[in-house]
Amino acid sequence: MTAELCLKKLEYVGVLAFATVDKYGDPQIRNISAIYYEPDAMYFFTAKGKSFCEELLSDGRVQVLGYTKYKEMIRLSSKAVPVEPENQQKYIDLIFKKYPYLYNLYPDDTRLMAGIVFKIADARIEYFNLGVNPIFRESYSIGKGNVVFRGYVITDNCRKCGACADKCPQRCIERGSPYKIEQSHCLHCGICRDICPFGAVEIR
Ligand code: SF4
Ligand code: SF4
Numbered sequence: 001m002t003a004e005l006c007l008k009k010l011e012y013v014g015v016l017a018f019a020t021v022d023k024y025g026d027p028q029i030r031n032i033s034a035i036y037y038e039p040d041a042m043y044f045f046t047a048k049g050k051s052f053c054e055e056l057l058s059d060g061r062v063q064v065l066g067y068t069k070y071k072e073m074i075r076l077s078s079k080a081v082p083v084e085p086e087n088q089q090k091y092i093d094l095i096f097k098k099y100p101y102l103y104n105l106y107p108d109d110t111r112l113m114a115g116i117v118f119k120i121a122d123a124r125i126e127y128f129n130l131g132v133n134p135i136f137r138e139s140y141s142i143g144k145g146n147v148v149f150r151g152y153v154i155t156d157n158c159r160k161c162g163a164c165a166d167k168c169p170q171r172c173i174e175r176g177s178p179y180k181i182e183q184s185h186c187l188h189c190g191i192c193r194d195i196c197p198f199g200a201v202e203i204r
Contacts, residue, residue, distance in 0.1 A: 001127050001136075001138055001140075002140065003040070003125050003140035003141060003142045004039050004040065006074050006076075006125050006127055006140060007037055007039070007040070007042060007142075008037075009066065009068055009072060009074055010037075010042070010064070010066040010074055010076075011035070011037045012068070013066035013067065013068055013074075014033055015031050015032070015033045016031070016032055016033070016035065016064050016065065016066045017029055017030070017031055017032075017064070017065045017066075018030050018031075018032050018044075018052070018062055018063070018064055019062065019063040019064075019065070020052065020055040020056065020059065020061065020062055021055065021059050021061055022051065022055050023054075023055070023058065028051070028052070028055065030052055032044050032046070033099065034046075034095050034099055034102060035095070036091060036094045036095045036098060036117075040121070040142045040143065041119060041120060041121040041142065041143070042064075042076075042119070042120050043083065043091045043094075043095065043117050043118070043119050043120075044080075044095075044117065044118055044120075045091075045092060045095045045096075045102070045115055045116070045117050046115070046116060046118070047106075047114045047115060047116070048114060048115070048116050049114065053116060056080050056082075056118055057082070060079040060080055060081065061078075061079055062076075062077075062078055062079065062080045062120065063075060063076065063077050063078075064076040064078070064120070070129070070131045071129065071130040071131030072127065072128070072129045072130075072131065073126075073127075073128040073129075073130070074125065074126070074127055074128075075125070075126045075128075076120060076123045076124070076125050077123060077124045077126075077145075078120045078121075078122060078123035078124070078145060079120075079122070080118040080119065080120050081118060081119055081121075082116060082117070082118055082119070083117045083118065083119050088112075088115075088116065088117055089112060091117040091119075092111055092112060092115050092117055095117065096111060121142065121143040122141075122142065122143035122144040122145045123141065123142050123143065123145040124139065124140075124141055124145045124146055124147060124148060125139065125140040125141065125142065125145070126138075126139050127139070127140065134170045134171065134172060134185040135170060135185060135187060136184055136185065137183075137184055137185075137186070138184055149183075149204060150188075150204065151181070151183055151186055151188055151203070151204065152181055152186060152188065152190070152192060152193055152201055152202065152203055152204075153181065153201070153202055153204055154173070154178045154179045154180060154181060154192075154200055154201055155178065155200050155201070155202055156178055156200075157178075157198050157199060157200035158177075158178030158179050158196075158198065158200040159197075159198050159200070160175070160177060160178070160179065161197065161198075162175065162179075163195050163196065163197065164179060164191075164192035164195055164196055164201065165179060167191050167192070167195050168191065168192055169187060169189060169191065170185050170186065170187055172185035172186050173192060178200065190203075
């Protein structure tokens with residue numbers, strides 16, 4: 001899996017969920033399909049009058065979520081920025097050409113009057129495949145996006161009792177000194193932390 005392939009899979013999913021934060025600090029989520037993809041970026045269309053646009057312009061933080069029929073979850077965390085004014089028409093036209101139904105919504109030049117295109121180019125991507133055995137997860141980035149480690153780790157407090165490895169539903173804890181979690185197969189279920197008699201498992 002790669003970041004580019006993750007974007008391709010999102011393109012095949014088609015309709016994605018976009019989560020933002022509104023001016024009251026509350027989460028908001030919308031489905032967006034008017035998206036144009038490049039190998040390392042995505043561009044999406046909305047109307048300037050929508051709260052969604054206001055949230056993107058004032059805060060910009062966005063999470064984009066897609067789920068494939070093969071049980072793959074792909075999530076982008078990023079800041080969306082408006083495309084430069086001189087390139088707005090280019091990307092509006094590319095998106096309308098890809099999705100002709102949009103001409104019904106915004107006929108003639110109303111697409112240019114009402115529309116605005118945002119770009120996501122710097123993002124952290126989390127890929128999580130529940131359709132394979134063992135499950136598989138990995139993180140990637142595009143542009144200046146950071147890969148941030150999230151998950152459980154076994155510390156040097158491990159006494160090698162083996163309780164966590166016996167109960168791990170994905171059998172992804174390797175015996176050793178200390179025991180070690182194979183991160184790419186971990187569900188983040190927390191059983192190992194809850195079961196360890198020595199408090200040796202921490203979430204990071
Ligand atoms: S349950 Fe705790 S002490 Fe036992 S092997 Fe796992 S991490 Fe180590
Ligand atoms: S969090 Fe769950 S899946 Fe991951 S290592 Fe611990 S028990 Fe296994």
